[in-house]
Amino acid sequence: MTPVAPRPARDARYDWAAERTLLSWVRTSLSMMGFGFVVARFGAFLRALGITAPGAVIDEGQSSASMGVGLLMVAFGIVANLVAVQRYLYNHRALSRGEPIDPSPAGPAALAIFAALLGGVMVLLLGRTLLS
Template sequence: MVSATDHLANERTFLAWVRTGIALIGFGFVIAKFAIFLDLIKETKDVSISSSVVYGEVLIFMGALTITYGIYSYVAVEKDLQRGEYKSRSLQNTIFAGSIIVIALVMSFLLL
């Protein structure tokens, strides 16, 4: 028997995914805009894309990816709840987490 608390718990989990994605997107914008601000302070005429802008864009992409995965997870769990069953998504969660870790490691090695 599925109760309203199950659906509400799924919704809270979804909102946590969205909050995390928004935080990543916001942090990405801060990094990218700060780099552009520093270029403006230098008063250089050449416009170049610094590595900070690229890192900011990667964080924005990771935030969008996080929200997208949150939507996928929310819809999948809702379908399970409506059928009265639950399937573990440990493989999908592991793949998602591994992807984020790989992106983070690649970006950190590029900083060296």
């Protein structure tokens, strides 16, 4: 009977790195959801501010636009959180089997592009409010 070579010990640093990556995704998605809530309520704040200003014209479109952008940010935070969990579980399974992981840049790149687009929309909304 031939002796079976012991399996090399798994390096825990890879598991910790995967967990840190998951936690950074969770922090990002929670920030996106929290900021989305603030943006959604910003329209109501502007409307309340406009009511107290003498001679101010209330713009209902601003309130609904900030609500839409805020809800979109909250929804994107939820999706980012789900993608993070899916990526973590995939990488954890691969590490458990001793397989290499595929660090796809698609998730972080999509997050950055979407955040930039939302930032552009917010600049347009705020600029429209300031110029009115």
